[in-house]
Amino acid sequence: MGITVQNVTGNTAMVIWPKMASCTDSFYSVMYHPNWNSVLSSYSRKSFQKEERVPASRSSFVVENLTPLTTYIVCVTCQSANPSSDQCRVFNTLERDPASTSNTKKELALGIWLTSSVLLLIIAAILLYGCLHLLCRRRHERLQGQNRTTEEDQGKVWTKTTAYALGELGRQSQMMQDTEEKHPGDIQLATIIANPSACKEPVTLASQSREQAPARGQCPVIN
Template identity: 80%
Template sequence: MGITVQNITGNTAMVTWPKMAGCADSFYSVMYHPNWNSMLSTYSRKSFQKEERVPTTRSSFVVENLTPLTTYIVCVTCQSANPSSDQCRVFNTLERDPASASSTKKELALGIWLTSSVLLLIIAAVLLYGCLHLLCRRRHQHLQEQNGTSKQDHRKVLSKSIACTSEELSRQSQLRHDTEKKHPSGIQLATIIENPSACKEPIMPPSKSQEQVPMTGQCSAIN
């Protein structure tokens, strides 16, 4: 049939074939498989690892993603036919292309770098969130402590003020009670001093010796 394999590299190979006048199908089947020595002697479509469909308007196809330093068999048939020995060729791929190897290494390094960058960003975001959350929590606790302290101080001041007022009222009440016991007549005098208008009304003298003394005299003496 005249199938040829050209431009063989470590990963690709170009397969060409003459047009088949008796092929009535709408496409060609390009089948290839690695490690030809392990295949059965009979050619069966199921024995091939990969199969590509090519329109009948074309007479060549580039096989890609091959393994370097590997023996392959490639066959070209019509869609519905099983390949025969004259429709197949065996070829060996070359070593890996240095440029391709360098490109693969660069892609691998770039992938590792991108993955590391993403992980670092995620870790930094998590740490930043944790720090901000902890800072806000401490600040909230500090404000609560300040509010609690101010309330306690206010309560203490209010309690002291109430206690002082109660104590002062108790002292004044006790003092007034003692004064009433010691000087019963002095209450009227204190009332007159505090209320001069009380002199207009007659006040009963506390004893007989003071009955002849007019009350107006007391007021005038006081005035």
């Protein structure tokens, strides 16, 4: 079985083999292992590090993720059978491909950039949350201060109103006392009129003409 290995690089190699009639309705097994030595000369399937199954319609396969500057053995069999020496081929990988090195560096830089971006977004979200929390707290404190000021103003207005009402009441009481001192007779007559029961007893008014007091139960007419 003429197996050939082409397009070998530091990380990949293309394995080509002729089609087998016994694998028409089955699959091919591509097995490879690094650092081949006499210990693995038995060609047992268990001795190989990697094994890939390829559809029977294909006759080539690209082996990837190889180690640069390493000797590999690759074997191709039908239906995972143990390979023979004519079904295997030994090849050496090259130095690391400059393109793959560049791609690795790009992937590393991209990973660092993505990580940094995620960290910056997290920090920005934390700062934004802190600012919003501080603004809400200051607004709440300002509203509480306004409410306290309004309550104090209402208390002052109520105190002033009460003091004014008490002052007015005191002035009216003083005016009534002054009126009683100046016109005691008028207050007594007003009291008599306000209390009709006082008219049940005869009242004799002392005067120069000594007029007869009104009859019992009658009230004098006061002009």
